[in-house]
Amino acid sequence: MELAKQLLLLAIRWVRPTVRGTKPVLCNGLSAVPLEDRILILKKGSKPDDRIWFLEIDTQYVRQQQKILGTEVVAWSKGVIGNAEKPVVISGPSGVGKGTLISMLMKEFPSMFGFSVSHTTRAPRGIEKDGVHYHFTEKSIMEKEIKEGKFLEFASVHGNLYGTSVEAVELVADAGKRCILDIDVQGARSVRASTLEAIFIFICPPSMEELEKRLRDRGTETEEQILKRLRNADAEIEQGKSSQIFDFILYNDNLEECHERLKKLLGLDDFVTAPPISGPIEIDLPMDHSVSKIDNKIIINCISSGEKESKNLVILDVSSLKGGAPGRTRGLNFQAIGSFSNGLNGIDQLS
Numbered sequence: 001m002e003l004a005k006q007l008l009l010l011a012i013r014w015v016r017p018t019v020r021g022t023k024p025v026l027c028n029g030l031s032a033v034p035l036e037d038r039i040l041i042l043k044k045g046s047k048p049d050d051r052i053w054f055l056e057i058d059t060q061y062v063r064q065q066q067k068i069l070g071t072e073v074v075a076w077s078k079g080v081i082g083n084a085e086k087p088v089v090i091s092g093p094s095g096v097g098k099g100t101l102i103s104m105l106m107k108e109f110p111s112m113f114g115f116s117v118s119h120t121t122r123a124p125r126g127i128e129k130d131g132v133h134y135h136f137t138e139k140s141i142m143e144k145e146i147k148e149g150k151f152l153e154f155a156s157v158h159g160n161l162y163g164t165s166v167e168a169v170e171l172v173a174d175a176g177k178r179c180i181l182d183i184d185v186q187g188a189r190s191v192r193a194s195t196l197e198a199i200f201i202f203i204c205p206p207s208m209e210e211l212e213k214r215l216r217d218r219g220t221e222t223e224e225q226i227l228k229r230l231r232n233a234d235a236e237i238e239q240g241k242s243s244q245i246f247d248f249i250l251y252n253d254n255l256e257e258c259h260e261r262l263k264k265l266l267g268l269d270d271f272v273t274a275p276p277i278s279g280p281i282e283i284d285l286p287m288d289h290s291v292s293k294i295d296n297k298i299i300i301n302c303i304s305s306g307e308k309e310s311k312n313l314v315i316l317d318v319s320s321l322k323g324g325a326p327g328r329t330r331g332l333n334f335q336a337i338g339s340f341s342n343g344l345n346g347i348d349q350l351s
């Protein structure tokens, strides 16, 4: 072996990277196309909404994780058509009315919004249901899952651990809905620093006296818990107003008026029908096809034989890919030219 080659081999240091994201389930085979910062993977013989995946190698999310963990990182993400509407992050002190405002919004626009169900180590309140209001969990389990990278953000609030799992946000986006997160100021700061682009809204009480009254009237906390929440409220309001995390500050004095202002800033005041938003990609491809890459276009040439032979092209545009919530690569677009003639249920090897 030439000396130069031997030296090169010696210089290569193989490392086992930390793998983030959920691995795609096994399939009959797959094909890969290297892009600038990730590898496009087409799965063979899988469901239409599970065909396009990416292994992120050098995306913003991967670089951020490398900094946090101090190791090499790669991340799996699923390909999704178009761009999801920006999630809405709502923060504010306990008792200010976040939950009430979110419920009103979701009731009025049930097909538009979905709630990000957080994990918490606090005990459920009387009417709260596991999996609906929160995923109630044990501290040791949640800490383990945080270490495994399953959380977009987490924070210790009023003596308990709270966190938004990546999955909680993905589930809403996959349902084609706009995600609403009810999280504290620390959590909002973490999301602001993450790759998830969102709108940040801070809800302020009209006065501390009114906040105390609302908390007491709600009747869900012990005296000790109420006092702790009120003590924390001062710092939260201070940070909410001054930290520049938030795009909007809303005062929740009169509930109806605040609801109207919230709708207005989300562009819903003269809302008629829901705008189209993204969903999982659903392309049907025959087994027999070839693939080429020209600039930012992946051209999939499908040749269907059978009774009636037909040719079709699928053009996959990867020019404006975006890692939205970790776990999804958004911004894919595709165009199918011609119609398929028979049994279209797989993706074959790319060449």
Ligand SMILES: Nc1nc2c(ncn2[C@@H]2O[C@H](COP(=O)(O)OP(=O)(O)O)[C@@H](O)[C@H]2O)c(=O)[nH]1
Pocket (backbone or CB within 6 Å): 090, 091, 092, 093, 094, 095, 099, 118, 119, 122, 153, 154, 155, 157, 158, 162, 163, 164, 182, 183, 184, 185, 186, 187, 188
């Ligand atoms: N960082 C973070 N905060 C959360 C999350 N879920 C809820 N919180 C915040 O935790 C705080 C306490 O929530 P909760 O126990 O439901 O009490 P409440 O605010 O009085 O209704 C609130 O400020 C929530 O916004 C989460 O996933 N992450």
Ligand SMILES: Nc1ncnc2c1ncn2[C@@H]1O[C@H](COP(=O)(O)OP(=O)(O)O)[C@@H](O)[C@H]1O
Pocket (backbone or CB within 6 Å): 092, 093, 094, 095, 096, 097, 098, 099, 100, 101, 214, 215, 217, 218, 252, 253, 254, 255, 256, 258
């Ligand atoms: N604008 C308002 N005026 C009076 N009471 C309110 C208003 N907004 C919310 N509330 C009441 O205050 C209490 C706390 O509201 P909640 O939505 O649980 O707050 P948070 O989720 O911020 O802790 C609830 O009993 C709710 O009905």
